[in-house]
Amino acid sequence: MILSGNEIRNHLGRNIIIDPFDDKNLNPNSYNLSLHDELLVYEEVVLDMRKSNRVTRVAIPEEGLVLAPNQLYLGRTSERTETHNFVPMIEGRSSIGRLGLFVHVTAGFGDVGFCGYWTLEMFAVQPVKIYPGVAICQIFFHQIAGDITEYSSSKYQNNRDIQPSLMFRELSEGQEPNPQLEFTFGADSGRRLSQTAVR
DSSP states (O other): OBOOHHHHHHHBTTTEEEESOOGGGBOSSOEEEEBOSEEEEEOOSSOOTTSOOOEEEEEOOTTOEEEOTTOOEEEEEEEEEEESSEEEEEEEOHHHHTTTEESOSSOOBOOTTOEEEEEEEEEESSOEEEOTTOEEEEEEEEEOOSOOOOOOOTTTTTOOSOOOOOTHHHHSTTOOOOTTOOOSSOTTHHHHHHHHHTO
């Protein structure tokens, strides 16, 4: 079963923490989360699961930023959430979906016990202009049956920023290269690539 908006409010401060919380963002059975003012864009042409792929940080100005199609943008929610005894999930809002903007590729399913900001895997069907602070997605909560072992992954738990994929930790044990290593084939190649990606 999914918690109603009133039931979400009843569990605030105990099983559910949403920080900051604003009652106007509470829906009949979900809560709207807003978009932070930065994105990460991968600098690699080919993303490698076994490696820490390089990223560049892009600010979303108050006047907005146009997302290009066929480009993955990693964002995050402005709100930090913490969930105990329920399973948190996020989905895009219908108004966002009707603009052809996906807020997650496959990773909308959370774990009981997750604490942190939600990383958004944003993908646009056609060019779309986004703004910082916009209500970008909604979180909702499922009841869970059976004994609970809370999420405690060292990869994403208690994150403080946008989180690119850390799958390389699973595939390359003990090997954690710096994701911000300089390109060796031209000092400004990464800058040119990132500027092209966000036009």
